[in-house]
Amino acid sequence: MSDWSGLPEALQTALDNIALHGDEEKTAELGKFTAEAYVDSIDQIRPAALALYDYWMDNPKEAPVKQPIVNAQKVGRNDPCPCGSGKKYKQCCLAK
Numbered sequence: 001m002s003d004w005s006g007l008p009e010a011l012q013t014a015l016d017n018i019a020l021h022g023d024e025e026k027t028a029e030l031g032k033f034t035a036e037a038y039v040d041s042i043d044q045i046r047p048a049a050l051a052l053y054d055y056w057m058d059n060p061k062e063a064p065v066k067q068p069i070v071n072a073q074k075v076g077r078n079d080p081c082p083c084g085s086g087k088k089y090k091q092c093c094l095a096k
Contacts, residue, residue, distance in 0.1 A: 021045060
């Protein structure tokens, strides 16, 4: 999940608790923690992950529907040329 814009403000702290240990930019911030605060921050990861999981299970986002790629039927070498000249495709527009 890359789009967290629909996350309520109440759950943003849960995401921040997880990101604290998963983001390299916040490593310096972890170094300022006391040993007790560091262990406490680790203990908060599981409830935060469960709260986020519960939220997204109750409020799923629909994935964008991908349209299938439809290839047009290809013109055979000996088929009439689609330009309407009446010649075979190989003798008309194949070389273009």
